[in-house]
Amino acid sequence: MGNTASGAAFCTAAQRYSYASLRLERVEWRGPGLVMVKYRVLSEGFPLVRPGQFILFWVPGLEAIPLSPLYSDEETMVFLVKERGETTRSIVKEPPRFAGAIGPQGRPAEPRGERIAVIAGGVGVASALPVARQASLEGSETLLIYGARSAAELAPIESYAGGSRIIYATEDGSKGLKGTVLDALDGLGVSGFASIYAAGPNPMLCALYKWAQRLGVLDKLFLAPERIIRCGMGFCGKCNIPGTELLLCRDGAYLAAPSLTRWVEKGCPVD
Numbered sequence: 001m002g003n004t005a006s007g008a009a010f011c012t013a014a015q016r017y018s019y020a021s022l023r024l025e026r027v028e029w030r031g032p033g034l035v036m037v038k039y040r041v042l043s044e045g046f047p048l049v050r051p052g053q054f055i056l057f058w059v060p061g062l063e064a065i066p067l068s069p070l071y072s073d074e075e076t077m078v079f080l081v082k083e084r085g086e087t088t089r090s091i092v093k094e095p096p097r098f099a100g101a102i103g104p105q106g107r108p109a110e111p112r113g114e115r116i117a118v119i120a121g122g123v124g125v126a127s128a129l130p131v132a133r134q135a136s137l138e139g140s141e142t143l144l145i146y147g148a149r150s151a152a153e154l155a156p157i158e159s160y161a162g163g164s165r166i167i168y169a170t171e172d173g174s175k176g177l178k179g180t181v182l183d184a185l186d187g188l189g190v191s192g193f194a195s196i197y198a199a200g201p202n203p204m205l206c207a208l209y210k211w212a213q214r215l216g217v218l219d220k221l222f223l224a225p226e227r228i229i230r231c232g233m234g235f236c237g238k239c240n241i242p243g244t245e246l247l248l249c250r251d252g253a254y255l256a257a258p259s260l261t262r263w264v265e266k267g268c269p270v271d
């Protein structure tokens, strides 16, 4: 096992990034165009990746892509990866035996309150689950609503949920409630939730924004928009949220819904 001390890769006044080498421990699960993989962190001293943060996952011979670990501690990182392009396709097909991590990037989410709801659409659960786990471990009654098109696309996340109550929703009704995560949330009543965090496809986030606006609870909602990430370090401006000064890679992943009004008005674009 390597024991390379982590080195500071990039520094700003606010943030310090580190490197780590990762070694594949096992493939935990496969779904259609999806894989869940567990890596061992070989480098000592890599900072803990907090809920809401992400790393750049470097695939030898390809590129570094932003990934939120579904679970992470000093020794392991678990990732849920969905095929979207060349690099993710390669990971899903054959996860690299060795990979690199650069980070952490982004601003930690701080879910607080007696009752917290966390909404995850598809692979958005990789970003949402750590928020639910932290809230639950800190004593909040935490509800995680996890939705996908069908049961085959729902990753086995239970052992990483930290005591959160999980409600499943599938569009074809093959597991849990039949319908969308919004259908599931609608049936629960929102007045008791101190905050609602959501990660998933942008149309889902747009719908949640409008739902919260209608109910007058926009100030309780935090969204993790999907945007194209290029440098991942606040240099290039590619991940800017249209109509705002926000950079997703620096200020996200979770952003207060009222700050996203212009983005929603533009239809919640990815690019």
Ligand code: FES
Binding pocket: 228, 229, 230, 231, 232, 233, 234, 235, 236, 237, 238, 239, 240, 247, 248, 249, 250
């Ligand atoms: S991806 Fe370059 S500034 Fe965010």
